Amino acid sequence: MNRGVRVNRSHRRCGMLAPMLHYPTAILLGLLLMQGCATAPRAAAGAVLAATPPMGWNSWDAYAETVTEADLKANADWMAKNLKASGWTYIVVDAGWYISNHTIGVINSTDSKFNLDDYGRYVPAVNTIPSAAGGQGFKPLADYVHSLGLKFGIHIMRGIPKEAVRRNLPIAGTAYHAADAADLTDECPWNPFNYGLNTHSPAAQAYYDSLAEQYRGWGVDYLKIDCIASHPYKGEEIRMISSALRKSGRPVVLSLSPGPAPLDKAAELSANAQMWRISDDVWDIWYGQTHFPQGPGNQFAPAAEWAKYSGPGHWPDADMLPIGRLEPAAGYLQPRASRLNHDEQRTLLTLWCMFRSPLIMGGNLTHIDEWTNAALTNGELLDVDQHARDAHAVIMTPDSAVWVSTPAPRAGAMPLGATRRSRYLALFNLQATPRTLHHAWQELGLSGARYSLRDLWEHRDLPAADAVEVALPPHGSVIYRVDPAR
Numbered sequence: 001m002n003r004g005v006r007v008n009r010s011h012r013r014c015g016m017l018a019p020m021l022h023y024p025t026a027i028l029l030g031l032l033l034m035q036g037c038a039t040a041p042r043a044a045a046g047a048v049l050a051a052t053p054p055m056g057w058n059s060w061d062a063y064a065e066t067v068t069e070a071d072l073k074a075n076a077d078w079m080a081k082n083l084k085a086s087g088w089t090y091i092v093v094d095a096g097w098y099i100s101n102h103t104i105g106v107i108n109s110t111d112s113k114f115n116l117d118d119y120g121r122y123v124p125a126v127n128t129i130p131s132a133a134g135g136q137g138f139k140p141l142a143d144y145v146h147s148l149g150l151k152f153g154i155h156i157m158r159g160i161p162k163e164a165v166r167r168n169l170p171i172a173g174t175a176y177h178a179a180d181a182a183d184l185t186d187e188c189p190w191n192p193f194n195y196g197l198n199t200h201s202p203a204a205q206a207y208y209d210s211l212a213e214q215y216r217g218w219g220v221d222y223l224k225i226d227c228i229a230s231h232p233y234k235g236e237e238i239r240m241i242s243s244a245l246r247k248s249g250r251p252v253v254l255s256l257s258p259g260p261a262p263l264d265k266a267a268e269l270s271a272n273a274q275m276w277r278i279s280d281d282v283w284d285i286w287y288g289q290t291h292f293p294q295g296p297g298n299q300f301a302p303a304a305e306w307a308k309y310s311g312p313g314h315w316p317d318a319d320m321l322p323i324g325r326l327e328p329a330a331g332y333l334q335p336r337a338s339r340l341n342h343d344e345q346r347t348l349l350t351l352w353c354m355f356r357s358p359l360i361m362g363g364n365l366t367h368i369d370e371w372t373n374a375a376l377t378n379g380e381l382l383d384v385d386q387h388a389r390d391a392h393a394v395i396m397t398p399d400s401a402v403w404v405s406t407p408a409p410r411a412g413a414m415p416l417g418a419t420r421r422s423r424y425l426a427l428f429n430l431q432a433t434p435r436t437l438h439h440a441w442q443e444l445g446l447s448g449a450r451y452s453l454r455d456l457w458e459h460r461d462l463p464a465a466d467a468v469e470v471a472l473p474p475h476g477s478v479i480y481r482v483d484p485a486r
Helices: 025-035 060-066 069-082 131-135 139-149 163-165 202-218 235-248 263-272 298-309 343-354 370-376 378-387
Strands: 043-045 055-058 089-095 151-159 182-187 195-196 222-226 252-255 275-276 316-319 359-361 388-398 400-407 423-429 435-439 451-455 460-465 468-472 477-484
Touching: 043 298, 055 151, 055 378, 060 182, 069 089, 069 139, 089 222, 131 139, 131 222, 139 151, 139 202, 163 195, 195 235, 202 235, 235 252, 235 263, 235 316, 263 298, 298 316, 298 343, 298 388, 298 477, 343 370, 343 378, 343 388, 343 400, 343 477, 378 388, 378 400, 378 477, 423 435, 423 468, 468 477
Parallel strands: 055 089, 055 359, 089 151, 151 222, 222 252, 252 275, 275 316
Antiparallel strands: 182 195, 388 400, 400 423, 423 477, 435 468, 451 460, 451 477
C-alpha cells in the first residue's frame, strides 16, 4: 500500500549509492551463512519457495482501496488468458479489502469502517467482495483464482487492528486477548489502522499465528505486509510473521514493504522473507527528488548494492511496474496512462530484469494496450529476470550505467540461443539528452576480442563487433545477449 497521499509520514533518504563490486554466488552464500542466515524456505520437500523472482499483478496502482471482486476476477481472467503462459502467476489484492466505506482518492482514512471477525482479524468487506458473505472470507475468490491456474495474494498492515484492541477481542485458539498482544505506543507513521505488536508478549506471536491459520484456510499464496521493512524497520515482527507462516504448513511468499529496507539487514531479510523493497514507492516519473515518489532513475544505485543478495528464495524488490493504464482509481494522483514514455518503460523493465527483481504489474490488465502486452510477454527479456545469475553493475556514472549477467539453465537447458559462454549486457542512458555509449569488451569484464549481439527487445541478431557502441535516446536503454564470435 503506502503508494499515495501520506499521513504524517516520515522518510529516510535513499541517496545515490556507490556501485558495488560483484561477489560470486558461492561467496555470497558463505557470507549469509556466517551472518546466521537460514536456508531458503521450502515450498515442499526439496523445493525452494520463490525459486525465481515472483511475477504477478497487484491492485494498488490502478484501484487503490476501491478494488472489487469483479475487478479482481476480470484482471485474473486477463492474466490467465494473456500472461500466464509467460510466467505471470500472482493476483494480489492490495490494501483496503476490509474497509466498507471506500472513497475514490482517499486512502489511510481515520474514518474507515472496518470488518473484523470474532477474533480480531480483518475479513473482506462484503460490499466489495460479496463472495466473502457468511464467514467465507477470501476462500471463494482464492478458489476462483486457483481454478485459472494462478495464485492468490493479499496485503496487510503489520500489527493488530486498533478496533480489535478497543473491543479486546480474543485471539483464536488461545486464552489471550487483543490487549495482551498490542503495543499501544507503536503506530505506523503513515497509516492509522493498527497498533504494532508487543513482541515481548507471547500473545503477539499467537496473534500472527492466528492470521497465518486464517490465510491458510482461505488459500492465500502470497502475503504482502506493510509498514515493516522501512520507516520503521521491524525485525522482530518480520521474524514472527515468517515463523507463523512456516508453522501454518502452507507455502506463502512473504513480501515486505515499504523500502528502503536496510542493507545491513540483508541476512535477516533473506532468512525470513522471499521479497523486500529496496526503495520507497516507484511511480511513473523518471526520477524523484524526494523520498516519495521514486522513479526508475532512482533505482540504479540501490539495485547495484542489493544485486548480490538475490537468489532462489530471497529477492530484493525494485517495486511494482507503474506502466499501462493506472485507472480507474490510481493509488497516487489522478487516473491516467503511465507518464513514462516507451523508452523509459523499456529502461524500467530492462533494469528490473537485469537486477532480477520480482515483476509485479501495477497497471489495469483489462485496459492493456498492444505495446504493453508485448513488453510483458517478451520471453527473451523475461528469461533474463527468471533464468540468469551473477547480475551486477560494471559501470555506474551519473550519465550512464552498464550491467552484465550470465544466462543460467532452466529445467536443465539453457535459454533459447544461449550457451554457457553467453552473457547478458544492458546499457542505460540516465540523462535527459541522447547519448552514444561506446565500451571495449574488456571494460565490461568480457575477455573475448569480438562478440556477436542479439537485441532482446527487437528480437534481431547484429553483426559481430570488436566493441559495443549504441546511440540511445533520453532515458533509453538496450539489452543484448552477447556471444563470442566464431
